[in-house]
Amino acid sequence: MTGLNTARMEANVVVLGTDSVGKSALTVRFLTRRFIGEYGDIESIFSHSITVDGREQTLNIWDSPFSQVITHETGCWHVSQQDLSPESTTYEKRLQWADGFVLVYSICDRASFNTIGKLLQSIKATKDYAGLQNVPIVIVGNKRDLHHRRTVLSEEGRLLALSADCQFYEVSAAENYHSVLMVFHGLVNRVRESRSAGKKPAGIKGIVKSMSAVFARRRTDSL
Numbered sequence: 001m002t003g004l005n006t007a008r009m010e011a012n013v014v015v016l017g018t019d020s021v022g023k024s025a026l027t028v029r030f031l032t033r034r035f036i037g038e039y040g041d042i043e044s045i046f047s048h049s050i051t052v053d054g055r056e057q058t059l060n061i062w063d064s065p066f067s068q069v070i071t072h073e074t075g076c077w078h079v080s081q082q083d084l085s086p087e088s089t090t091y092e093k094r095l096q097w098a099d100g101f102v103l104v105y106s107i108c109d110r111a112s113f114n115t116i117g118k119l120l121q122s123i124k125a126t127k128d129y130a131g132l133q134n135v136p137i138v139i140v141g142n143k144r145d146l147h148h149r150r151t152v153l154s155e156e157g158r159l160l161a162l163s164a165d166c167q168f169y170e171v172s173a174a175e176n177y178h179s180v181l182m183v184f185h186g187l188v189n190r191v192r193e194s195r196s197a198g199k200k201p202a203g204i205k206g207i208v209k210s211m212s213a214v215f216a217r218r219r220t221d222s223l
């Protein structure tokens with residue numbers, strides 16, 4: 001016996017970001033260790049098992065082209081027309097399905113970085129609505145190999161991640177497997193942390209909250 005907890009875990013991951021930032025390149029690099037250059041527009045869910053800290057983890061990764069995803073009008077998120085058919089899977093469904101998110105922008109594309117803030121807003125709104133705070137999210141600045149064409153500073157990515165309580169990595173799906181692996185390992189650790197936090201017994205704050213709720217109810221009952 002090694003004493004390691006070998007229980008297998010499963011987590012659903014959605015990879016999001018604007019067109020051509022390298023979502024498929026990142027996903028395929030993680031799954032196959034290879035960079036193949038062109039990926040097409042196919043929406044796919046991949047299942048892949050990895051071992052993190054001695055524990056096996058199955059990730060179901062949903063990679064979808066951005067053009068099928070969302071538009072943002074007057075503060076509301078809308079799914080695009082082609083996503084409204086009954087058999088199609090909407091943006092909201094993707095958000096509900098996911099246990100964690102990889103949000104990708106290109107360091108050479110300022111607009112793709114600006115979109116990350118909007119994606120964060122919509123994810124947090126959906127998860128908060130479902131009572132799930134602190135959803136695990138990793139922000140990834142891709143195409144690091146193209147640093148001569150950089151328009152987004154590393155510090156900007158890091159600050160955004162810090163302000164939204166997310167992890168942050170800059171990677172090159174084209175040139176480096178290891179940094180891509182770190183992205184998914186980082187997310188797995190976050191998912192584990194959030195699951196074990198969900199199972200923890202109520203801390204002192206939780207107990208005070210429940211007692212206040214009980215006493216408040218008694219006061220209203222006696223009126």
Ligand SMILES: Nc1nc2c(ncn2[C@@H]2O[C@H](COP(=O)(O)OP(=O)(O)OP(=O)(O)O)[C@@H](O)[C@H]2O)c(=O)[nH]1
Pocket residue numbers: 017018019020021022023024025026036037038039040041064065066067142143144145146171172173174175
């Ligand atoms: N130089 C460089 N090119 C990359 C990198 N990652 C992806 N690319 C290229 O960027 C282009 C878009 O990559 P994709 O992986 O298809 O991007 P995507 O975000 O999945 O795009 P959509 O499917 O349109 O949403 C392709 O030509 C890739 O070869 C990278 O790290 N460095």
